[in-house]
Amino acid sequence: xxxxxxxxxxxxxxxxxxxxxxxxxxxxxxxxxxxxxxxxxxxxxxxxxxxxxxxxxxxxxxxxxxxxxxxxxxxxxxxxxxxxxxxxxxxxxxxxxxxxxxxxxxxxxxxxxxxxxxxxxxxxxxxxxxxxxxxxxxxxxxxxxxxxxxxxxxxxxxxxxxxxxxxxxxxxxxxxxxxxxxxxxxxxxxxxxxxxxxxxxxxxxxxxxxxxxxxxxxxxxxxxxxxxxxxxxxxxxxxxxxxxxxxxxxxxxxxxxxxxxxxxxxxxxxxx
Numbered sequence: 001x002x003x004x005x006x007x008x009x010x011x012x013x014x015x016x017x018x019x020x021x022x023x024x025x026x027x028x029x030x031x032x033x034x035x036x037x038x039x040x041x042x043x044x045x046x047x048x049x050x051x052x053x054x055x056x057x058x059x060x061x062x063x064x065x066x067x068x069x070x071x072x073x074x075x076x077x078x079x080x081x082x083x084x085x086x087x088x089x090x091x092x093x094x095x096x097x098x099x100x101x102x103x104x105x106x107x108x109x110x111x112x113x114x115x116x117x118x119x120x121x122x123x124x125x126x127x128x129x130x131x132x133x134x135x136x137x138x139x140x141x142x143x144x145x146x147x148x149x150x151x152x153x154x155x156x157x158x159x160x161x162x163x164x165x166x167x168x169x170x171x172x173x174x175x176x177x178x179x180x181x182x183x184x185x186x187x188x189x190x191x192x193x194x195x196x197x198x199x200x201x202x203x204x205x206x207x208x209x210x211x212x213x214x215x216x217x218x219x220x221x222x223x224x225x226x227x228x229x230x231x232x233x234x235x236x237x238x239x240x241x242x243x244x245x246x247x248x249x250x251x252x253x254x255x256x257x258x259x260x261x262x263x264x265x266x267x268x269x270x271x272x
Contacts, residue, residue: 023053023066023089024271032267038259039180043076045267047085054090061092072099078111078177080104081140095146103138103167105177112136113168114175119182119218123175124255136174138167138185153199155207161191180253181215181222190214195228205230209246223252224261238271 030047049070055062068087073080083101090096105113112133116123146159166186167174176183183189190213197207205228212223226248235241243266250256 023051023064025051025053027051027272029270029272030267031270032265034263034265036261036263038256038261041076043074046073046075047071049085049087054088064092065089072101074101077109078105080106083140093148095148097142097144097146099140099142099144101140101142103140103165105136105167107133107135111177114177115168116173116175116182118173119184119215119220121173121182123180123182128175136168138165138169140165155195155197155199155205157193157195157197159193161189161193163189163191165189179213179222180256181213181220182218183215184217188216190216197228197230203231203233209248212252220254221252222250224248224250226261235268240269242267242269 027048027050030045030049032045034043034045035041047070049068052067052069054065054067066089068085070087071082071084073082075081081101081103083099085097085099087095087097107113110133113136114123114128114131114133116131121127140163142161142163144159144161146157149156164187165176165183168185170185172185173182174185175181176189179189179191181189192212194210195207197205199205207228209226209228210223211226212221214221226246228244228246230242230244232240232242243264245262245264247260247262249260250258253259
């Protein structure tokens with residue numbers, strides 16, 4: 001199946017949680033490359049943000065509290081999503097990200113925007129190739145609360161993503177190329193990502209992930225479980241490196257049930 005999605009983007013959040021990253025003020029640039037197999041995809045991610053410490057008090061509950069204000073861009077051979085976001089951590093075990101992005105789909109590289117006749121329309125390669133692609137645009141509003149806990153070498157995270165799409169300035173339906181589902185052109189998606197990880201030393205973490213996605217309009221569900229590995233480390237003065245790999249299989253999906261999947265991410269954070 002020909003797709004251009006990348007579905008794993010929590011490596012930095014996991015690494016910073018387990019290592020209780022301090023909230024030093026300043027401007028940062030986060031540059032990452034994400035890729036996935038089944039569905040196949042690649043994506044270049046960029047974030048430029050300013051970090052503001054939130055609670056200046058001693059103790060593990062407050063050392064990491066901060067507000068990040070920034071801009072973000074996600075570029076692939078099929079789309080470019082760009083916008084602004086705020087990420088607030090008022091206490092060490094809770095994080096909330098709010099984002100607004102402009103969505104641009106383009107057909108120049110053979111992919112792009114697929115309009116579909118209904119929520120139950122087929123979206124395998126044969127169905128999509130028969131419909132053709134075109135350029136389009138829209139916007140996305142999202143809210144992602146995350147609960148986090150760390151005890152000794154163990155860390156647990158649960159992120160709940162609420163996403164509202166408004167695309168193509170008309171009624172109808174389209175293929176969401178990032179999450180591999182059919183949506184109304186004005187619609188919600190809900191996705192939950194849960195991680196249980198263990199710090200094995202040397203900046204490495206290993207564990208399990210459970211991810212499900214729901215399209216409320218159709219009650220369509222995607223559900224997969226995965227093994228996860230994450231590493232983070234300083235990279236010279238004012239820089240840090242992080243990477244993650246994920247491999248598992250689908251428990252529920254229209255076309256991919258019981259098939260294997262994999263995804264990965266690598267990035268650098270620069271303190272400017």
